[in-house]
Amino acid sequence: MDNLISELGHDVFAIDTQMSGYAGITSAYLIRGDRPCLVETGTATSANVVIDALAHLGLGPADLGTLVVTHIHLDHAGGVGTLAGHFPRAEVVVHERGARHLVDPERLMTSARRVFGRVLDDVFGVLLPTDAARVRALGDEGTVDLGGGRSLAAFHAPGHAQHHVGLVDSTTGDLYVGDAAGVYIPETKDMRPSTPPPDFDLDLAIASLDQFRQVRPQRLLFSHFGPVLDVQGSLDRAEEELRLWVELVRDTRASALDLDHAVQRVTEKTAERYAAYLASEEVSGKFEHLNATAANIVGINRWLDATEGTGSALADPASTR
Ligand SMILES: [Zn+2]
Structure with a gap:
């Protein structure tokens, strides 16, 4: 278990969700504290890995305050329904354009099945529905209360997906970038663009990178994969790659x-x-x-x-x- 959890300071923990059995490609993050918050769930097939990691970090079913996802792609939000079931007190937070898919995942799953075919079940599993009363939809800006005066500021950051948000931790200056800056490869320190259909929009993606620069983050926390301290260099490389590709x-x-x-x-x-x-x-x-x-x-x-x-x-x- 210890090899799946990395302590990042200030009660922030990275959890390797072992997506499809691969180490080091998809991360969730726990911000522990008065109102513990999980950022990203990983896939539905990773839910047990995440539940075990959270238990290891001291969180039982009654202890999680919030589940927030940067966007609803299945590698980020596929586990929401399963985890919401396991953590009945957790509020589920998502951009307003993604909210209905968490409540009623059928359309999302049907189109995912069309794209991925049989691989879907092995790689992603099934996104289970979440009770609408537990879902809080974010507008273009919003806040996630972490307790103790600490919070995450959420803001709309489209381009990779139209319903993507960025999240900034008021205590650490960490920016949760989801896939909006692409994929960071820790082994080689490279950035790869992430521009899948149907939403990719270059102009929106570049505007989101500009927004990321403006919030002056101390650190970028990539869902794929891990923390990055070279904020400017990474955002510049992300933009360079997008334009080149x-x-x-x-x-x-x-x-x-x-x-x-x-x-x-x-x-x-x-x-x-x-x-x-x-x-x-x-x-x-x-x-x-x-x-x-x-x-x-x-x-x-x-x-x-x-x-x-x-x-x-x-x-x-x-x-x-
Ligand atoms: Zn992703």
């Missing part, structure tokens, strides 16, 4: 490539930037599983279709995430 996908659209060739092209064109990442089969393999290059290309292509017009040969296959 969009540019590369724009080029592949002009060259009439299909998705497989587009993946090949983008991988080749970014290979120098990700030399250490690509050199380790273990690292790139596990993160590709979470954050597939093909999914990023499909998401970017979809945004380009919407903003620059369709007619590209790069198809938008519903079978890819």
